[in-house]
Amino acid sequence: MPTKPPAADDDADHDVENDPLRAAGDGNRLDQKLGVAVARGVVHKQPRRPMHVAVVGATGVVGRETLSILSERRFPLASLRALASARSAGEELGLDDGKSITVEDLEQADFKGVDVVFFAASGGVSKTWAPRAAAAGAVCIDKSSSFRMDADVPLVVPEVNGQALKDFGRKRIIATPNCSTIQMVQCLAPLERAVGIERVVVCTYQAVSGAGRGGVDELEGQVRALFNFKAIEQSTFDQQIAFNALPRIPARDPIPADGTTGEERKMIEETRKILGRPDLRIGATCVRVPVFNGHSEAIHVELKKPLSADDARRLFAEEPNVLVVDDTKAGLYPTALDASGEDKTLVGRIRVDDSVPDGRGLAFWVVSDNLRTGAALNAVRIAEALCADWL
Numbered sequence: 166m167p168t169k170p171p172a173a174d175d176d177a178d179h180d181v182e183n184d185p186l187r188a189a190g191d192g193n194r195l196d197q198k199l200g201v202a203v204a205r206g207v208v209h210k211q212p213r214r215p216m217h218v219a220v221v222g223a224t225g226v227v228g229r230e231t232l233s234i235l236s237e238r239r240f241p242l243a244s245l246r247a248l249a250s251a252r253s254a255g256e257e258l259g260l261d262d263g264k265s266i267t268v269e270d271l272e273q274a275d276f277k278g279v280d281v282v283f284f285a286a287s288g289g290v291s292k293t294w295a296p297r298a299a300a301a302g303a304v305c306i307d308k309s310s311s312f313r314m315d316a317d318v319p320l321v322v323p324e325v326n327g328q329a330l331k332d333f334g335r336k337r338i339i340a341t342p343n344c345s346t347i348q349m350v351q352c353l354a355p356l357e358r359a360v361g362i363e364r365v366v367v368c369t370y371q372a373v374s375g376a377g378r379g380g381v382d383e384l385e386g387q388v389r390a391l392f393n394f395k396a397i398e399q400s401t402f403d404q405q406i407a408f409n410a411l412p413r414i415p416a417r418d419p420i421p422a423d424g425t426t427g428e429e430r431k432m433i434e435e436t437r438k439i440l441g442r443p444d445l446r447i448g449a450t451c452v453r454v455p456v457f458n459g460h461s462e463a464i465h466v467e468l469k470k471p472l473s474a475d476d477a478r479r480l481f482a483e484e485p486n487v488l489v490v491d492d493t494k495a496g497l498y499p500t501a502l503d504a505s506g507e508d509k510t511l512v513g514r515i516r517v518d519d520s521v522p523d524g525r526g527l528a529f530w531v532v533s534d535n536l537r538t539g540a541a542l543n544a545v546r547i548a549e550a551l552c553a554d555w556l
Contacts (some may be wrong), residue, residue, distance in 0.1 A: 166526055195511075199490065208238050209485055210323070210554030215243035217528050219279050219303070221294060222249035222286030223258060223268060227308060230541035231283050237546060248274055249286075250254055276301035279317050280556060281548050284308060285541065299337035304545045304551065306339050313340040313435055316552075322543060324485050325354040328556035330551050339547055341487050344539025345369050345428065345451065345460055346435040346508045348510045350533050351487055352464065355480040356527070357440055361469030364446040367432065369453045370461040371414060372501065375535050380552045384455055400454065411453040426451060459501025460535045464528070474515050481512050481529075486538075486546075504513035504532040508542060 184280070196202050218235070222228040228249070235242070247258055247268045254270035271290070276282060276298040284291045288309035295305040298488060312318040319329040320340045333339050342350070349367060356362055362468040373380035377402035387397040402416040407533035414428035415421065425433075428451040437443050454461075482489045491497040498510035510533040518526030533539055 173185070182488070185416070195490075195507060198413055198497070198503060201508070202490065203371060203509070204530045206237050207485070208510070208549060210546075210549040210553035212241050212556075214552075215241040216280040216548075216552055216556070217244045217278055218242055218548075219246040219248055219274075219282045219298075220277065221248045221271060221282060221284045221290065223266075223287060224249045224253045224256065226536060227540045228283075228285040229258070231285055232258065232545060233261055233267075234537075234541050234545045238549070240545065243280075244276035246279070250488070263291045266477075277450065277552060279303040281306065281552070283548070285544070295338050302337075302411050303336050304333055304339065304556065306341060306547050306551075308341050308540055308544060310343065310431065311340075312336075312338050312433075312436065313342065315340075315422075320435060321547050322350055322354075322439060323546045326348050326439050326441070327550050333418060333551065333555060338531065339551070340541045341413070341540070341547060342435045342439065343428070343431045344533070344535040345371060345462065346432050347539050347543055348460065349432065349462055349464060350436055350439050351484060352481060352512055352529065353436070353440065353466070353512045355484055356466060356468065356472070356477070357442070359476075359480055362442075362445065362466055362473050363449075363469055364467040365436070366448045366465045367450075368463045369428075369432075369451045370410075370456070370463075370501075371428075371451060372456040372458050372460055372535055373406060373453065374458045375414075375460065376416070376453070380406075380453075381457060384457065388455075406453060406455055406456060409444065410455075412450060414451045414453055416453065451543055456501050458534065458536060459500050459532055460539065461505045462531045464531060465518050465520075466527050467521045468527060470527040474517055474527070477515050477527055477529070483516070486510060487512055489513065498530060503534050504534050504538075507534055508538065510538055 177466045180238045207390045220228050247266045248270050248271045251270045253268045256268040257265045259265050280304045281299045282303045290313040291309040291311045292306045298305050313320050317335040317493040318338050319332050341536050373384045383401045384406050429449040432449045437445050481487050488509040488511050498513035504511050512531050514530035518528040
């Protein structure tokens with residue numbers, strides 16, 4: 166399949182097919198680690214009727230993952246369409262049920278009669294086509310950053326702020342957050358509800374798959390070159406990514422005068438919008454690391470009231486899409502490999518942060534599959550909630 170120029174940004178369309186990142190983790194890994202079978206594919210909201218659905222960017226990995234997750238979760242479909250660029254038109258995409266679907270040319274698309282359109286392509290595609298699909302009567306669920314900070318567009322993680330879906334009719338567009346934001350707010354939300362949050366400091370360790378096909382190829386190619394004593398090739402990232410860590414995401418965008426990168430700014434602004442806390446103090450440092458798939462985050466929070474580590478574990482465990490993997494005696498904590506392919510965000514290393522007085526500090530480690538939970542799965546969960554409660 167032809168590839169577009171690489172984009173070193175975690176909102177790239179992730180055109181990464183047949184790569185080690187999708188085989189990096191399987192469900193058995195986490196089951197073996199915990200010694201129990203982890204529940205997967207749990208649907209919390211069921212659409213009230215079969216829906217007419219289209220996926221834009223269907224040939225990229227997030228698009229393909231969206232198709233797969235719709236099947237896995239038995240989303241009720243009246244019809245299903247796959248849309249992509251002209252170069253992919255006519256291609257047959259295999260579906261999980263053994264059937265196939267023919268890719269249509271987006272430029273020729275008519276969205277009349279479509280209920281829900283998933284946009285899993287670039288921001289430019291979303292900016293052009295989401296308003297057109299909405300004007301035709303569809304509701305658009307967009308993975309790109311194009312509409313996230315639009316005051317008339319809900320920015321949604323369903324289990325955190327699902328009530329925001331009530332405003333979908335303003336533009337008939339719903340935004341899904343940046344992958345690194347999703348896993349963080351899933352864990353911040355129960356703390357905010359229980360005791361309130363004063364301040365958040367987060368450092369991310371983000372996989373190269375967040376930078377799309379170019380990121381995956383560059384890491385793999387550099388590792389092979391270095392082990393064979395050859396010169397490395399470098400284009401997606403601004404410095405060598407193999408055996409290195411790069412605190413600049415997106416890698417090729419200029420760093421603004423205040424020193425906060427685009428990825429860091431997204432995490433700050435999106436978190437405030439999702440939690441409804443424009444006053445929330447947040448500091449973020451986003452780092453690209455030589456891992457194929459799965460984003461990790463070290464999060465420190467200053468709370469409004471004291472909270473013990475045990476109480477924090479209980480709050481996290483009560484969240485529907487969070488799994489606590491935390492046993493200090495057994496040395497048990499979650500890793501990016503554990504999260505790969507999983508539906509839930511994993512949290513561990515939960516402890517009181519003594520640098521905050523009066524027991525109001527908490528530190529924890531969060532990992533999630535950035536291509537699945539951080540993209541396609543959140544979009545499908547939005548559709549489930551929307552079609553259960555509002556459509």
